[in-house]
Amino acid sequence: MKNTQTYLLVIALAIGFFVSCKNVEPPQPYGAIATEHQLKWQELEYYMFIHFGPNTFTDVEWGDGKEDPKVFNPTNVDCRQWAATAKAAGMKGIIITAKHHDGFCLWPSNYSTHTVRESLWKDGKGDILKELSEACKEYGLKFGVYLSPWDQNHPAYGTPEYNQIFANTLNEVLTGYGEVFEQWFDGANGGAGHPGKEQIYDWDMFHDVVYKNQPQAIIFSDVGPGCRWMGNERGVAGETNWSTMDIEGFEPGAKAPSTDILNMGQPNGKAWVPAETDVSIRPGWFYSPSTDDKVKTVEQLMDIYYTSVGRNSNLLLNVPPDRTGRIHPNDSIRLMEFRKAIEESFGQNLIEGVSVDATNVRGGSSSYAAANLTDGKSDTYWAADDGVLSASLTLDFKKDIAFNRIMLQEYIALGQRVSEFNIEYWDQEKNDWVVLTKATTIGYKRILRFPAVTTTKVRVNITNALACPVLSNIEIYKAPEQLTAPSIKRDKEGLVTIQCVNNDPVIYYTLDGTEPTLSSPKYNGGFPLPDGGIVKAIAVVDNGNKKSEVVVLSYDIAPIGWIVLSPSGAEKAIDGDTQTYAAIDKNQLLVIDMKKAHLLKGFSYTPVGRTEAANISRYNFYISEDGKTWTKVVNNAIFNNVKNNPIKQDVILDKPLKAGYIKIEPTELTNKGDKYLVAEIGLITR
Numbered sequence: 082m083k084n085t086q087t088y089l090l091v092i093a094l095a096i097g098f099f100v101s102c103k104n105v106e107p108p109q110p111y112g113a114i115a116t117e118h119q120l121k122w123q124e125l126e127y128y129m130f131i132h133f134g135p136n137t138f139t140d141v142e143w144g145d146g147k148e149d150p151k152v153f154n155p156t157n158v159d160c161r162q163w164a165a166t167a168k169a170a171g172m173k174g175i176i177i178t179a180k181h182h183d184g185f186c187l188w189p190s191n192y193s194t195h196t197v198r199e200s201l202w203k204d205g206k207g208d209i210l211k212e213l214s215e216a217c218k219e220y221g222l223k224f225g226v227y228l229s230p231w232d233q234n235h236p237a238y239g240t241p242e243y244n245q246i247f248a249n250t251l252n253e254v255l256t257g258y259g260e261v262f263e264q265w266f267d268g269a270n271g272g273a274g275h276p277g278k279e280q281i282y283d284w285d286m287f288h289d290v291v292y293k294n295q296p297q298a299i300i301f302s303d304v305g306p307g308c309r310w311m312g313n314e315r316g317v318a319g320e321t322n323w324s325t326m327d328i329e330g331f332e333p334g335a336k337a338p339s340t341d342i343l344n345m346g347q348p349n350g351k352a353w354v355p356a357e358t359d360v361s362i363r364p365g366w367f368y369s370p371s372t373d374d375k376v377k378t379v380e381q382l383m384d385i386y387y388t389s390v391g392r393n394s395n396l397l398l399n400v401p402p403d404r405t406g407r408i409h410p411n412d413s414i415r416l417m418e419f420r421k422a423i424e425e426s427f428g429q430n431l432i433e434g435v436s437v438d439a440t441n442v443r444g445g446s447s448s449y450a451a452a453n454l455t456d457g458k459s460d461t462y463w464a465a466d467d468g469v470l471s472a473s474l475t476l477d478f479k480k481d482i483a484f485n486r487i488m489l490q491e492y493i494a495l496g497q498r499v500s501e502f503n504i505e506y507w508d509q510e511k512n513d514w515v516v517l518t519k520a521t522t523i524g525y526k527r528i529l530r531f532p533a534v535t536t537t538k539v540r541v542n543i544t545n546a547l548a549c550p551v552l553s554n555i556e557i558y559k560a561p562e563q564l565t566a567p568s569i570k571r572d573k574e575g576l577v578t579i580q581c582v583n584n585d586p587v588i589y590y591t592l593d594g595t596e597p598t599l600s601s602p603k604y605n606g607g608f609p610l611p612d613g614g615i616v617k618a619i620a621v622v623d624n625g626n627k628k629s630e631v632v633v634l635s636y637d638i639a640p641i642g643w644i645v646l647s648p649s650g651a652e653k654a655i656d657g658d659t660q661t662y663a664a665i666d667k668n669q670l671l672v673i674d675m676k677k678a679h680l681l682k683g684f685s686y687t688p689v690g691r692t693e694a695a696n697i698s699r700y701n702f703y704i705s706e707d708g709k710t711w712t713k714v715v716n717n718a719i720f721n722n723v724k725n726n727p728i729k730q731d732v733i734l735d736k737p738l739k740a741g742y743i744k745i746e747p748t749e750l751t752n753k754g755d756k757y758l759v760a761e762i763g764l765i766t767r
Contacts, residue, residue, distance in 0.1 A: 105443055105444030105445075105446035105448060105449065106444075107443075107448075107449075107464070107495075108443070108464050108467070108495055108548070108549055108551055109495075110494075110495045110496050111495060111496035111497075111498055111547060111548040112325060112349055112350075112496045112497070112547070112548075113325045113350060113351055113352050113353040113496070114353055114493075114494065114495065114496045115324070115353045115355070115493055115494065116353070118297050118298075118299060118307075119299065119307060119308070119353060119355065120493070120494060122262070122263070122299045122307070122308065122355075122395070123355060123395065123493070123525045124459075125173040125174060125223065125262075125395060126173065126390050126395055126396065126526075127171060127172050127173060127390060127395070127396045127398070128167070128172045128173050128174035128175065128176065128222075128223065128225075128395070128396075128397060128398075129163075129166075129167040129170075129172045129174070129175045129176070129397075129398060129399075129400055130175075130176050130178075130227075130359060130361070130366075130397045130398060130399035130400070131163060131175055131176065131177045131178065131213075131399070131400065131401065131402065132178045132181070132361075132366040132367045132368075132399055132401045133177065133178060133187065133209065133367075133368075133401060133402050133406075134153065134178060134181050134183065134185050134187065134367070135148045135150070135152050135153050135183060135185050136181065136183070136367040137153075137155075137367050137368045137401065137402070137403070137404060138152045138153060138154070138404055139152060140369050140370075140371075140733075141367075141721060142365050142366060142367060142721035142722050142726075143181075143182050143183070143719070143721040143722060144181065144182065144183030144185070144233070145183060145233050146182075146183045146184045146185075146195065146232065146233030146234030146235075147233075147234075148183060148185075150185065150195055150196065150197075150199035150200045151199070151200055151201050152200075153185065153197065153200040153201070153202055154200060154201040154202050155202055155402070155404060155405055155406030156404070156405050156406065157405040157406050157407060158202070158207070158209070158212065158402075158405075158406030158407075159406060159407050160209070160212040160213040160215075160216040161216045161219065161220075162407050162408060163175065163213065163216065163400075163402065163407075163408055164213070164216035164217055164219065164220040164222055165220060166400070166408050166413045166416060167220070167222055167400075168220045168221070168222060169416075169417060169420070170413075170416035170417065170419065170420050171420045171423065172222070172398075173222065173223055174217070174222050174223030174224065174225060174262055174263075175213065175217055175222055175223070175224060175225065176225035176226065176227055176263055176265055176397065177209070177210065177213055177225070177226060177227065178227045178229075179209075179210055179226045179227060179228050179254055180227075180228045180229055180232070180250070181227075181229050182229050182231045182232070182233055182267070182269055183195070183233055183234060184232035184233055184234030184235050184238075185234070186250075187208075187209035187210055188208045188209065188210040188211065188253075188254065188257070189205075189208060190250055190253060191249075191253065192246055192249050192250045192253065193232075193234070193235060193250070195234040195235070197209060210226070210254065210257070210258050211257075211258065214258040214259050218259065223260075223262035223263075224258065224259060224260065224261060224262065225261055225262050225263035225264070225265060225298075226254055226255075226258075226261055226263075226264060226265065227265035227266075227267070228247075228250065228251055228254065228264075228265070228266070229266075229267045229269055230247050230266065230267070230269075230270075230280070230282050230287070231267070231269040231270055231271060231280070232247070233271070238271065238278060238280055239271060239278040239279060239280055243280055244280075244281075244282065244283040244286060244287075245286075247287065248283075248286050248287060248290050251287060251290045251291070252290050252294065255290065255291060255294035255295050255298075256294050260295065260297070261295045261298050262297070262298060262299065263298060263299045263300075263301055263307070263308075264291045264295065264298045264299070264300050264301065264307075265301045266287070266300065266301060266302040266333055267302075267333070267334075268302060268303055268332065268333025268334025268335070268337060269334060270282070270334050270335065272335065282332070282333075284332060284333070288300060288306070301357060302333035303331070303332075303333040303334065303337035303338070303343060304326070304328040304331045304332065304333060304337060304338070304354065305326075305328060305352065305354035306328065306352065306354060307354070308354060308355050308356065308357045308395070309326065309343060309346075309354045309355070309356055309357065310337075310343055310356075310357065310359070311343055311344050311356040311357065311358055311394060312340035312341070312342075312343035312344035312692060313340065313344065313692045313725070314359060314360055314361070314692075314722075314725050314726040315360060315690075315726075316358050316360035316384075316385035316388060316389055316396070317344075317358070317385075317388045317389075318344065318356050318358050318388055318389055318392040318393065318394040319344040319345035319346070319356075319392065320392065320520065320521065321345045321346075321521040321522050322344075322345055322346055322356055322392050322393040322394060322522050322524060323345065323346030323347055323348050323350060323497060323522055323524070324346060324353055324354065324355040324356070324393065324493065324497050324524050324525070325346055325347060325348065325349065325350030325351070325352065325353055325354070325497060326338070326342065326346050326347045326350035326351075326352055326354045327347055327350050327351050327352065328350075328351075328352045328354060329351065329352075339693075340692050340693050341693075343356075344356075348500060348547060349547065355393070355394070355395070355524075355525070356393065356394040356395070357394060357395045357396075357397055358385075358388070358389035358394045358395065358396050358397065359397040359399065360385055360389075360396075360397075360398060360399065361398075361399035361400075361401070361726075362376055362377050362382070362398060362399060362400050362412055362415065362416075363375055363376055363377070363399075363401065363412075364728050364729070365726075365728075366399055366401065366722070366726070367401050368401040368402060368403045368404065368409070370403075370404075371731075373409065373411055374411075374615075374633040374635075375633065376411045376412055376415050377415070378415075378566055378630040378632070379415065379418045379419055379422050379563075379630060380563050380565065380566055380629075380630060382398075382415070382419045382422075383419070383422055383423075383426070383563070385398075386419075386423065387528055387530055390526060390528070391526065391527065391528030391529075391530075392527065392528075393522060393523070393524030393525055393526060393527060400412050400413075400416065422563075425560070425561055426486065426558060426560035426561065427486070427488075427556075427558055427560070428558075429558065429559075430556045430557065430558065431478075431482050431484055431557045431558060431559065432455055432476060432555060432556055432557045433455065434455075435455065435476050435477070435478055436452070436476075436477065437451040437452060437454050437455060437463075437474055437475065437476050437555070438451060438474070438475045438477070439451040439463060439465075439472060439473070439474050439475075440472050440473045440474075441465045441466055441469050441472045442463070442464075442465070443464040443465055443466050443549070444466065449462065449463055449464040450463060451463045451474055453553070454474070454552060454553070454554060454555045455554075455555065459553060459554070460553075461553065462492035462551050462552060462553040463551070463552050463553075464492075464549060464550070464551045464552075465549040465550050465551075466549060467548075467549050468549065469549050469550075470545060470546045470547075470548070470549065470550075471542075471543055471544050471545060471546070472542075472543050472550060473540055473541065473542045473543070474540065474541040474543075474552075474555070475538060475539075475540045476538060476539045476540070476541075476555070476557070477537065477538050478536075478537050478538065478539075479537065480537060481535050481536065481537055482535065482536065482537070482557075482559075483533050483534070483535045483559050484533065484534065484539075484557045484558060484559050485530060485531055485532060485533040485534070485558070485559055485560055485562075486528060486529070486530050486531075486557070486558040486559070486560050487504055487528070487529050487539075487541075487555070487556070487557050487558075488526065488527070488528045488529075488554070488555070488556040488557075488558070489502075489523050489526075489527045489529075489541070489552065489554070489555055490523065490525060490526050490527070490552065490553050490554040490555075491523045491524055491525065491550075491551060491552055491553065492551045492552065492553040493524060493525050495551050496548070497522070497523075497524050497547075498546045498547050498548045498549070498550055498551060499522060499523045499543055499545075499546050499547075499550055499552075500521060500522065500545045500546055500547055501519075501520075501521055501543075501544045501545040501546075502519070502520060502521075502523070502541060502542060502543045502544055502545075503516050503517075503518065503519040503520070503541075503542050503544060504516070504517045504518050504519075504529065504539065504540070504541055504542075505517060505539070505540040505542060506534050506536040506538065506539050506540075507536050507537055507538035507539075507540075508536070509536075509537070514540060517531055517534060518531050523552070530560070533559065533562070539557065541555065563629075564583070564586065564620060564621075564622060564627055564628065564629045565581055565582050565583050565620070565629060566581070566619075566620060566629040566630045566631075566632045567579045567580065567581045567588050567618040567619070567620050567629065567632050568580050568581070568582070568632070569616050569618055569632055569634040570658075571610060571634075571636055571639065571657055572639075572656075572657045572658070573639060573640050573641065573643075573655065573656050573657035573658075574609075574611070574639065574641055574657075575609050575610055575611030575612075575639035575641055576607045576608070576609055576610075577607060577608055577609070577610045577616060577636075578606075578607045579604045579616075579618050581620045581629070585622075586620035586621055586622045586629070587603060587620070587621050587622070588603070588604040588618055588619070588620050588621075589601040589602065589603055589604065589618065589619055589621065590602060590604050590616060590617060590618040590619075591616075591617045592610070592614050592615065592616060592617075594615050594617070595617070596617065596619075596631060597617050597618060597619045597631060598619075599621065599625050604618065610636060610639070611638065611639045611641055612638055612639075613635075613636040613637040613638050613639070613766075613767055614635075614636060615633065615634070615635050615636075616633070616634050616635075616636070617631055617632070617633050618631070618632050619631050619632070637685075637763055637764055637765055637766055637767050638679070638764055638766055639657065640655040640656075640657060640675075640763070642675075642676040642677075643655045643673055643674065643675050643676060644673070644674045644676065645663075645671070645672070645673055645674075646672040646673065646674050646708070646742075647669065647670065647671075647672045648665055648666065648669045648671075650663070651663035651665050651671060651759070653759075653760075654671060654673075654759040654760075654761060654762050655673060655761070655762055656761075657761070658761070659687050659729075659760045659761045660760075661760065662689050662758050662759060662760040662761075663758070663759045664756040664757075664758055665756055665757055665758075665759065666755065666756055667695075667747060667750065667754070667755060667756060667757050670744050670745065670746045671744065671745045671759060671762070672742065672743075672744045673742065673743050673744070673762065674708060674741070674742055675740075675741055675742065675743070675764070676741070677741060678706060678739050678740065678741040679739070679740065679741070679764060679766055680737050680738070680739055680766060681704065681734060681737060681738050681739070681740050681743075681764055681765065681766060682733060682734060682737050682765045682766060682767070683731060683732045683733040683734050683764075683765035684702065684731075684732055684743065684762065684763065684764055684765060685729055685730065685731050685732070685761075685762070685763040685764070685765060686700075686720060686729070686730045686732070686745075686759070686761075686762060687728075687729045687730075687759075687760040687761040687762075687763070688720070688723055688727040688728075688729075688730070688751075688758065688759075688760060689727065689758040689760050690727050690728070690760075691727065692724060692725060692727065692751075693752060694727065694751070694752065694758050695750045695751060695752045695753070695754035695756060695757055695758055696720075696723055696724070696727055696750065696751045696752075696757065696758055697720060697723070697745070697747045697749075697750060697751075697757050697758075697759070698719060698720060698723055698724065698747075698749045698750055698751045699717055699718065699719050699720075699747070699748040699749035700715070700717075700718060700720070700745055700746060700747050700748055700749075701713055701715060701716055701717060701718075701745075701746040701748060702714055702715035702718070702732070702743070702744070702745055702746075703743065703744040703745075703746070704738055704740035704742065704743055704744075705740060705741070705742040705743075705744070706739060706740060706741050706742070707741070707742075708741070708742045711742075711744060712738075714734055714735075714738060715732065715734070717748055718732070723751055724751035724752070727751075729761075731765060732765075733765065743762075743764075745759075745762070
């Protein structure tokens with residue numbers, strides 16, 4: 082009897098071995114899939130954007146092409162410093178604005194007279210692209226270029242000849258500076274507001290030039306074809322984010338798909354066009370001295386990391402060189418702090434060595450076993466059988482672990498499949514599974530964050546997929562909880578309040594421009610600041626052993642006593658709260674009585690912070706001393722890039738002017754609508 086049992090056991094083991102080793106066909110690719118170059122691009126995850134040019138010196142976001150090229154005169158350009166900073170920050174490449182909308186070329190182009198050759202920098206003998214491409218090669222970084230087809234300087238723009246001129250310009254760059262990993266195209270066009278200057282771009286020609294010279298290059302635009310803009314410049318990809326999208330019949334710019342589609346992609350889209358999230362470390366894209374104290378905090382950058390890399394998107398973080406030609410210390414220090422925060426959050430993978438069980442394994446084969454999810458290899462994966470669109474993966478740690486982050490990756494070489502999943506943990510007190518969080522898409526990488534829980538088991542439930550799920554990696558982490566920085570606000574009456582949302586911290590602040598310390602005034606309640614000033618605040622806990630980052634906010638005069646004369650109901654435009662807004666009929670002008678005369682250096686407009694909002698794009702601005710006789714002081718001006726980056730816009734007048742009344746007349750909106758939106762109007766007097 083004993084021999085019979087032994088025989089049957091041997092037979093069973095042999096059958097199990099045969100089943101596990103039999104040749105089970107891998108899943109067939111599903112839908113649109115990535116090219117080899119797109120797969121390599123996705124692995125880069127994080128790289129630097131550089132905006133540099135005349136705008137760096139003129140304090141505008143969009144130059145008009147009329148600037149004297151001699152204004153470009155950095156005193157100490159150091160592209161090696163840019164590359165060294167990017168490398169130390171953990172970035173994998175740099176993309177440079179070789180030519181922005183003003184038409185200024187950062188190399189001595191043969192097809193323009195608006196270039197570094199005509200500047201004072203290096204007596205016209207310099208070449209930023211040459212210096213940066215060599216620096217990238219030295220530091221092992223990828224090199225990419227941004228060329229805007231919009232050219233407000235070139236006389237041929239708006240004519241049939243211009244497309245060939247731009248193609249020649251593109252060819253010049255793509256043949257002169259080594260390998261280019263990404264070609265960045267902006268869809269901006271002269272169009273409205275520039276009579277006779279709209280250009281019908283020949284995108285097929287432009288793409289042919291790229292692929293002829295740089296076949297490996299990923300072409301970025303609203304519709305790729307290599308990767309796509311994801312619909313905003315805040316650093317927030319969609320919580321649902323498909324790498325597939327329908328692009329046939331669309332073009333970059335005004336003819337692009339809706340921002341919702343750009344942000345989320347489309348399930349079963351016919352083209353593989355993964356998202357790239359572009360955002361600046363400062364409020365604007367080009368350097369301005371006024372933003373030296375407005376570099377994003379580590380907390381803000383970590384939020385961006387989770388909403389970009391953590392949502393199936395690459396992160397392109399803009400770090401603009403200053404007027405010397407070097408990355409400012411405030412920016413470089415913050416980048417190092419950001420890298421440290423990432424490393425601290427993802428330093429120890431708690432799943433290492435833990436076994437994973439799956440409710441379904443493709444063909445019962447070890448080639449597709451759940452163990453592949455923890456082997457650290459990118460070319461192995463767990464897969465389910467064809468027709469299986471839901472499955473569970475259980476991790477048993479055999480001991481208590483505390484965690485607050487989970488990372489999942491699909492094997493995207495076979496397409497993107499998962500459309501819905503949730504994470505559960507085993508609650509020992511309830512003796513049951515408890516849902517921790519839910520989400521939709523995964524793609525190349527999905528990182529979910531949540532308050533820490535302690536458990537012995539975790540379960541990933543794929544509840545719906547477009548085809549049999551195929552996952553390559555699961556990782557679990559316990560990230561340090563950050564002390565949230567304070568939030569500073571001022572109301573219409575000039576009362577400043579400071580709050581912090583967690584840990585009941587002690588808040589210290591200063592009004593003299595110095596950094597707050599434990600010796601600074603302690604915040605005990607609101608204080609008046611009607612005439613403006615600089616408020617700096619810091620939150621501390623544990624007797625000062627743990628501190629938040631310093632938050633800085635600059636204020637001008639408060640709108641005390643101001644009245645909206647017309648239209649009625651638009652008072653939210655001057656209530657001191659940028660989270661509220663006035664919606665005004667597009668045919669009505671906004672007229673404000675400031676109740677007393679001020680010497681205006683300029684004014685500010687805060688739009689509603691959504692790319693789909695109907696904010697003011699172009700405008701006229703009037704002033705008056707008596708509310709009867711008006712003087713137009715700004716004519717058909719543009720709020721630069723306000724559609725894609727709807728942030729506060731400061732407008733400086735040619736000279737200070739005395740006024741007791743102001744009037745704003747929109748001439749163009751960022752989006753179609755019957756009303757335009759104003760979150761806040763302010764004065765610049767300081």
